[in-house]
Amino acid sequence: MSTPRAKPKYYLTTPLYYTNGLPHIGHTYSTIVADVIRRYKRMRGYDVFMTTGADEHGVNVERSAKKAGKTPQEFSTAITAQWRQLWDDLEIPGDEFIRTTDERHHRTVQWLFKRCRENGYIEKGHYTGQYCVHDNAYVGDAGPGDPCPDCGRPTETVTEENYFFKLSEFQQKLLDFYASNPDFIRPESRRNEILSFVQGGLRNLSITRTTIRWGIPVPGEAPHVFYVWFDALIGYLSAVGGPEFDERGLWPADLHLVGKEIIRFHAVYWPAFLMAADLPLPKQIWAHGWLLFDSAKMSKSRGNVVRPRPIVNVLGIEALRYYLLREIVFGQDGSFSYDALVGRYNSDLANGLGNLASRTLTMIDRYFCGEIPKPAVARGAEGYAPGTADFVSEALTNITQLYDRFSFSLALERIWEVVAEIDKYLTVEKPWTLAEQPENRERLATVLYTAAEGLRIITALAHPVLPKSTDKIWRQLGQTEPLSCIQLDQLAWGQLKPGTKIGKPEGIFPRVEKSETIERIEAMEQEENKAAEAPAAAPASTPAGAAAAAAPAVAAPAKIGIEDFAKIEMRVGQVKSAERVAGADRLLQLQVDIGGEVRQIVAGIALAYKAEDLIGRKVVVVTNLQPRKLRGVESNGMIVAASAGPDGAPVLAGFLEDVPVGARLK
Ligand code: MSP
Numbered sequence: 001m002s003t004p005r006a007k008p009k010y011y012l013t014t015p016l017y018y019t020n021g022l023p024h025i026g027h028t029y030s031t032i033v034a035d036v037i038r039r040y041k042r043m044r045g046y047d048v049f050m051t052t053g054a055d056e057h058g059v060n061v062e063r064s065a066k067k068a069g070k071t072p073q074e075f076s077t078a079i080t081a082q083w084r085q086l087w088d089d090l091e092i093p094g095d096e097f098i099r100t101t102d103e104r105h106h107r108t109v110q111w112l113f114k115r116c117r118e119n120g121y122i123e124k125g126h127y128t129g130q131y132c133v134h135d136n137a138y139v140g141d142a143g144p145g146d147p148c149p150d151c152g153r154p155t156e157t158v159t160e161e162n163y164f165f166k167l168s169e170f171q172q173k174l175l176d177f178y179a180s181n182p183d184f185i186r187p188e189s190r191r192n193e194i195l196s197f198v199q200g201g202l203r204n205l206s207i208t209r210t211t212i213r214w215g216i217p218v219p220g221e222a223p224h225v226f227y228v229w230f231d232a233l234i235g236y237l238s239a240v241g242g243p244e245f246d247e248r249g250l251w252p253a254d255l256h257l258v259g260k261e262i263i264r265f266h267a268v269y270w271p272a273f274l275m276a277a278d279l280p281l282p283k284q285i286w287a288h289g290w291l292l293f294d295s296a297k298m299s300k301s302r303g304n305v306v307r308p309r310p311i312v313n314v315l316g317i318e319a320l321r322y323y324l325l326r327e328i329v330f331g332q333d334g335s336f337s338y339d340a341l342v343g344r345y346n347s348d349l350a351n352g353l354g355n356l357a358s359r360t361l362t363m364i365d366r367y368f369c370g371e372i373p374k375p376a377v378a379r380g381a382e383g384y385a386p387g388t389a390d391f392v393s394e395a396l397t398n399i400t401q402l403y404d405r406f407s408f409s410l411a412l413e414r415i416w417e418v419v420a421e422i423d424k425y426l427t428v429e430k431p432w433t434l435a436e437q438p439e440n441r442e443r444l445a446t447v448l449y450t451a452a453e454g455l456r457i458i459t460a461l462a463h464p465v466l467p468k469s470t471d472k473i474w475r476q477l478g479q480t481e482p483l484s485c486i487q488l489d490q491l492a493w494g495q496l497k498p499g500t501k502i503g504k505p506e507g508i509f510p511r512v513e514k515s516e517t518i519e520r521i522e523a524m525e526q527e528e529n530k531a532a533e534a535p536a537a538a539p540a541s542t543p544a545g546a547a548a549a550a551a552p553a554v555a556a557p558a559k560i561g562i563e564d565f566a567k568i569e570m571r572v573g574q575v576k577s578a579e580r581v582a583g584a585d586r587l588l589q590l591q592v593d594i595g596g597e598v599r600q601i602v603a604g605i606a607l608a609y610k611a612e613d614l615i616g617r618k619v620v621v622v623t624n625l626q627p628r629k630l631r632g633v634e635s636n637g638m639i640v641a642a643s644a645g646p647d648g649a650p651v652l653a654g655f656l657e658d659v660p661v662g663a664r665l666k
Helices: 024-042 057-065 072-089 102-116 167-180 188-200 242-248 262-274 308-315 318-327 338-367 384-404 408-429 439-463 467-476 515-531
Strands: 009-018 047-055 098-099 122-132 156-165 255-259 285-288 291-292 570-580 588-593 600-601 618-622 628-630 633-635 641-643 651-652
Touching: 009 024, 024 047, 024 255, 024 285, 024 291, 024 308, 024 318, 047 072, 057 072, 072 098, 098 308, 102 122, 102 242, 102 262, 156 262, 167 188, 167 262, 188 262, 188 628, 262 285, 291 384, 291 515, 308 318, 308 338, 308 515, 318 338, 318 408, 318 467, 338 439, 338 467, 338 515, 384 408, 384 439, 408 439, 439 467, 439 600
Parallel strands: 009 047, 009 255, 047 098, 255 285
Antiparallel strands: 122 156, 570 588, 570 618, 588 600, 628 633, 641 651
C-alpha cells in the first residue's frame, strides 16, 4: 500500500541520457528545465520527486566502448559517472538517478515483458528492415541504402528473429486515450503530430535483438536481449519501485519532459506498453524544442556542440539557467548565442535584478541602519505607491499562471517588468535626495519599504529559475524562512515586516566585459571539446561553480611517430586580405594564398596584429585540418603561432629567408 502523503505528489522525469558521449548544453537544457519545474511545483505545494538517469544499452555504446578498448559496462560506467558529476556540479541532480544497467531496472523490464506477454501482446516473428543505428530506430519506408530521414546517415538492412510488441492493437485505444486526456501531449503542435501519426496506423514493434550482447536478457530466451525503447522507457518506473511501485506511491508519473525527437516513443510506445501490462499511464508528456548552434541541432556528430562547464565556470550556473529559460520559448527551437548569453547576463542580471537589490539594500542599510522601514499606510500619504503595489500584485497572479503553463520565457519577461517598475519608482522618487531632507523622512521610509517589498516578491517569483542568487537576496532582506518553502499562493504584497534587520548588502551579479568573457568561454570550450573527443579517457573537467575560471591545464603531449607527424600538412602561405570578424575582438578573417589555392582562415590574432599589417606577410598554414566555424565564419586551415607574447599573445611563425608560397614544411 502506498504511504499517505501530506501534500499531493508530483513525479517528473528527464529523459535518460545515452552514455555514448558527454553532455552538451542541449542535454543540460532538458535537465535544467526539469529542475525549474521541480522547484516551482514545490513552491506550489507539491511533494515533488524528480528522476534522471542513463540509457546505457545499445549498439552505439557497444561500438564506442570497443573503440575505447573497454567493455561496454566499463565504458558506460565511466561516462555515467561524468554525467552524474556534471549534474551534481550544476546542482541539478534530481532525487533519483536510474541506470538501465541497474539490477532493479533489469527486474522491472523483465516483469513488464512478462505482464505484456501474459496479456497476449507479445509475439515472435521475423523482421527485415532498414535500421538507423545512430537513432536506434527502424526507418519506416526506407529501401536498402536509403539515408535516415532524421540524421541523414545511411541505414542498414537488418533481418532477424525478434519478439514483437503488438503495437497495432493499440491504435484505437491510444486515440481514445488522447481524446479523453487532451493535455496528455504538450505542446499542441506535437499533439497534432502524434494524432496524425497514430491515425495513419501502427505497425508492430520489434523489441528484442539476437545480434547484440549489450542489453537486458529476455528470461529463458537467450540470445534475445531487449532493445532500446522496451528498456529505456521502463527506467521511469524502475526508478520509483518497479514491480513494487505501489509502495512508493509515485507512479504514475505526472510529467515526462523530453526533446521533440523522442516524443513519439513517449507518447505512443510507452502508453501502449503500460496499457498492455495493465498499469497506470503517465499524466503528461511535454516536448521541448532543440537548441540550435550555427542554425543546426547541436549534436556531437555535427561537431557544433557547446559544453555547459566553460559557461558555468566563467559566468555561473544562474546565468546559464536564466538565459536558457528566458531566451528559448519552451516547446520551440532556439538558437544558442554567446552574445545573447552575456548580453542577457549584463542587462537582466547585473544591471537588472542585481542592481535593484544592491541599491535598495544599500539605501536601507545607510538611511535606516539596516532595518526595513515602516511605510505610510494611508492612501494619499507622501510616497505611498498604490500603483506600484497594484502592479506587483497583478503581476504575481499573472506570473504564476504563466509558470503553470510552462511559459517560462513570458514568466521571466513579466518578472523583469516588475524589476523595471520598481527601478522606475526609485528613479522618480529619488530616495537619495529625500534622505537629505529631514522633513521627508516618512516619505523616504515608504519609498524604500515599497522597493524592498517589490524586491522580496520578485525574488520569490524568480526562485525556481535562479535558486542560488534569489536565496542570497532573500537572506539579505532578512528573511529567515527558507525561500524554497515559500508557497507562491500565499505570497502577497505587504508581508514584509517593518523592523526586520537586513543582512550586509553584497553584489550578486558582477558586470562582465562582453568580448573578453566570450573569449574566455570559447577558449575553455575548445579544451573541453578536445577532451570529449576521447570521452572514456577524459577525466571529469574542472568543476563548475567557481566564479573565476582557472586556466585550462595543458597536459604534456604524448610522443608520436614520424608517421603521425607526416599526417599534418603545413605550407607556406601569403596573406592576401585581412579583416575583423564582426562581434569578435580576437578574430581576424584572412584570405591566404597557399600556392595555387586561396583559403579562408579565421585566426585568433586580432589583439596582437592589425589586419592591415598582415597583408603580404608569409605565414605557416596547417592545410589539412577539418574546416570549422568560428563565430559563424568558416575557417579552412590554421595559422601557426607561438603563444609567446605578453600574456601568451600569439606570435606568428615565419622565415628569415625568402620562401616560395605553397612550399611544404617537413
Ligand atoms: N536515451 C534517449 C532517451 C531515452 S528516455 C527513456 C535519448 N538520449 S539523448 O541523450 O540522445 O537525448 C536526451 C535528451 O537530450 C533528449 O530529450 C533530447 O531532445 C535532448 N537533447 C539532445 N540534443 C539537444 C539539443 N541540441 N537541444 C535540446 N535538447 C536536445 O534520446
